[in-house]
Amino acid sequence: MLRTIIAAALFPFAVSAAFAQDADAGKRVFNKCVACHAIGPGAANKVGPELNGLIGRKAGSVVGYNYSDANKNSGIVWTEQEFAAYIRDPKAVVKGTKMAFAGLKNDKEIADLTAFLKACAVGGKTP
Numbered sequence: 001m002l003r004t005i006i007a008a009a010l011f012p013f014a015v016s017a018a019f020a021q022d023a024d025a026g027k028r029v030f031n032k033c034v035a036c037h038a039i040g041p042g043a044a045n046k047v048g049p050e051l052n053g054l055i056g057r058k059a060g061s062v063v064g065y066n067y068s069d070a071n072k073n074s075g076i077v078w079t080e081q082e083f084a085a086y087i088r089d090p091k092a093v094v095k096g097t098k099m100a101f102a103g104l105k106n107d108k109e110i111a112d113l114t115a116f117l118k119a120c121a122v123g124g125k126t127p
């Protein structure tokens, strides 16, 4: 506990990036995805698959979306950790993916985006 307080005093940004996930901020980060991905009630596949219920979902599992073999055969389950690694550098985690996105490099943005995606359940309930 004392260690956490000291760390928080010394590295406020690092601590917030590691622990605080803000779904509202994540909704804004998702603006970087909307050109290709829909989420929420009635979300349909666009350039990329719809992302409702992503956290906990198996890679390549949206019915009716034409995935690359690289994605479909990746064996990934989108846990928070897998998603964080992927969205930082998609092509490094899924070699040969057709997702043309350079990646998010900011830890806080990744944490917030993860919180938003977690809150977007199967069926499209959004925060």
Ligand code: HEC
Residues within 6 Å of the ligand: 029, 030, 032, 033, 034, 035, 036, 037, 047, 048, 049, 054, 058, 059, 060, 061, 062, 066, 067, 068, 069, 070, 071, 072, 078, 087, 096, 097, 098, 099, 100, 101, 104, 113
């Ligand atoms: C330029 C279009 C584009 C952008 C921008 C984009 N994506 Fe994608 N995304 C795709 C495509 C295309 C795929 C399918 C990849 C494949 O089949 O190889 C995909 C796949 C994914 C997958 C795997 C889904 C599954 O069902 O296995 C996730 C997760 C994902 N994108 C998240 C995001 C997030 C979050 C953002 C925003 C930070 C984002 N993408 C931005 C095009 C995009």
